[in-house]
Amino acid sequence: EDDSSQPVEVPKDKLLGGLLAAGFDERSCLSRYQSVLYGKALIREPSSYLISRLRRYEALHKRCGPFTGSYNKTVELLKSGQQIGPSDCNYLVWLSCSGLGNKILTLASAFLYALLTNRVLLVDRGADMTNLLCEPFPEVSWLIPIDFPLTSQFGGFNRKSVHSYGNMLKNNSSQISVSPFLYLHLVHDYTNLDKLFFCDQDQTSIQQVPWLIMKSNNYFIPSLFLIPSFEEELRNLFPEMETVFHFLGRYLFHPTNQAWGLITRYYQAYLAKADEKIGIQIRVFEKGNAPYHQHILDQILACTLKENLLPEINPKKHIITPPGKNNSKAVLLTSLNSEYSDKLRDMYWEHPTVTGEIIGVSQPSHEGYQKFGNHMQNVKAWSEMYLLSLTDKLVTSSLSTFGYVAQGLGGLKPWILVKPVNETAPDPPCQRAISMEPCFHAPPFYDCKNKRGTDTGLLVPHVRHCEDVSLGLKLV
Numbered sequence: 001e002d003d004s005s006q007p008v009e010v011p012k013d014k015l016l017g018g019l020l021a022a023g024f025d026e027r028s029c030l031s032r033y034q035s036v037l038y039g040k041a042l043i044r045e046p047s048s049y050l051i052s053r054l055r056r057y058e059a060l061h062k063r064c065g066p067f068t069g070s071y072n073k074t075v076e077l078l079k080s081g082q083q084i085g086p087s088d089c090n091y092l093v094w095l096s097c098s099g100l101g102n103k104i105l106t107l108a109s110a111f112l113y114a115l116l117t118n119r120v121l122l123v124d125r126g127a128d129m130t131n132l133l134c135e136p137f138p139e140v141s142w143l144i145p146i147d148f149p150l151t152s153q154f155g156g157f158n159r160k161s162v163h164s165y166g167n168m169l170k171n172n173s174s175q176i177s178v179s180p181f182l183y184l185h186l187v188h189d190y191t192n193l194d195k196l197f198f199c200d201q202d203q204t205s206i207q208q209v210p211w212l213i214m215k216s217n218n219y220f221i222p223s224l225f226l227i228p229s230f231e232e233e234l235r236n237l238f239p240e241m242e243t244v245f246h247f248l249g250r251y252l253f254h255p256t257n258q259a260w261g262l263i264t265r266y267y268q269a270y271l272a273k274a275d276e277k278i279g280i281q282i283r284v285f286e287k288g289n290a291p292y293h294q295h296i297l298d299q300i301l302a303c304t305l306k307e308n309l310l311p312e313i314n315p316k317k318h319i320i321t322p323p324g325k326n327n328s329k330a331v332l333l334t335s336l337n338s339e340y341s342d343k344l345r346d347m348y349w350e351h352p353t354v355t356g357e358i359i360g361v362s363q364p365s366h367e368g369y370q371k372f373g374n375h376m377q378n379v380k381a382w383s384e385m386y387l388l389s390l391t392d393k394l395v396t397s398s399l400s401t402f403g404y405v406a407q408g409l410g411g412l413k414p415w416i417l418v419k420p421v422n423e424t425a426p427d428p429p430c431q432r433a434i435s436m437e438p439c440f441h442a443p444p445f446y447d448c449k450n451k452r453g454t455d456t457g458l459l460v461p462h463v464r465h466c467e468d469v470s471l472g473l474k475l476v
């Protein structure tokens with residue numbers, strides 16, 4: 001599928017300051033070393049400690065990953081159901097669930113947890129991830145082999161599973177440290193017992209289990225920062241806490257050549273030549289077809305005007321400016337519905353702007369509604385998140401993990417559209433994010449030491465409540 005007669009252009013800082021490992025085959029995943037060609041270097045330098053831990057992880061992955069001697073041995077023990085205790089290779093299996101934005105955020109969370117606990121991360125190939133993302137680690141795959149003995153149970157794991165950490169605590173707690181595997185249910189509907197995952201004492205017993213199977217649809221990294229035994233390591237890895245997803249995302253998530261084709265063609269056709277690129281991500285959470293609402297367009301206009309992202313139009317004058325003299329702005333709008341960008345584009349076509357700037361508006365796709373398990377929609381969704389990350393300024397919708405991925409990869413602090421109440425554009429229409437980090441929507445509110453409820457958003461200055469989800473947590 002790849003045209004190997006084409007020369008491959010490889011830029012100078014292709015390794016992103018050492019974040020990426022050298023030595024991958026460039027053609028099989030062009031995006032890995034070409035991302036800097038699209039105007040996006042890392043916004044900060046990764047710490048040398050992060051770089052060394054990533055190299056150490058890669059070595060572990062190579063030693064313990066699928067089909068290595070250690071892997072085969074650990075799988076045999078799992079099959080035999082013996083009580084085994086920790087082995088020299090321990091694993092974290094990530095199961096996919098929810099939409100693509102959620103998946104990407106939880107995969108980053110799972111990887112960081114694996115890194116902190118010296119586990120090998122293996123990825124469930126179930127949900128199309130193989131066609132969207134390149135392999136992130138050199139030489140040995142991160143995909144769980146098809147014949148992995150628990151594969152047939154993956155779909156059935158939920159909060160009721162007897163193997164879930166919460167239910168094991170309730171029914172069988174003495175068996176936890178000798179179980180061959182444990183299911184970690186970190187989906188938003190998790191129980192208070194499942195939430196004890198975020199306590200140090202519980203981490204000690206979980207650490208004894210060689211196979212952890214994790215399902216989540218949340219960016220749970222903020223709560224890892226509240227676990228005392230991880231604190232120092234996390235500070236060393238990420239001296240600036242708001243760069244966590246930025247670095248992990250740019251390290252892990254490289255679009256496959258198919259997705260990279262969609263991204264680069266679109267970028268060159270619609271974005272590259274503009275003086276400034278503005279991303280607007282519209283996500284309306286309603287059942288069925290994604291509707292158009294006038295109050296949401298009003299809100300977008302109010303926000304972009306108030307924050308000086310886009311100029312006002314001059315409805316009365318026919319001002320003609322000669323070619324080549326004007327600043328141009330390219331607006332990349334993403335939405336399941338096409339009307340927002342149609343109307344915005346018409347507005348800037350039918351009228352001049354008061355500043356004389358030329359505004360072009362484009363939208364890659366308008367899929368109508370969220371289709372689960374549709375390959376091309378996933379490729380488009382991934383391409384659009386990535387394209388949004390390549391903009392200079394970004395406006396996002398409240399609550400949307402789609403927007404979080406874009407802002408994190410791009411190192412952008414977005415303007416978040418405030419959720420409207422009673423179908424009117426709120427005032428102020430949008431609010432600048434306090435950091436570029438994604439929000440953990442459903443964190444635990446528990447004080448592990450004193451065994452009582454507590455507001456975990458008030459414990460340390462770098463873990464705060466989110467702008468868009470008042471009960472959520474985010475790193476700043």
Ligand code: GDP
Binds near residue numbers: 098099334367378380
């Ligand atoms: P969230 O629901 O906004 O948190 O984001 P997710 O990515 O987890 O789930 C929404 C899914 O709906 C995406 O993965 C896409 O499949 C689809 N979707 C939502 N908005 C868009 C959009 O603007 N463009 C495209 N192509 N797909 C979208």
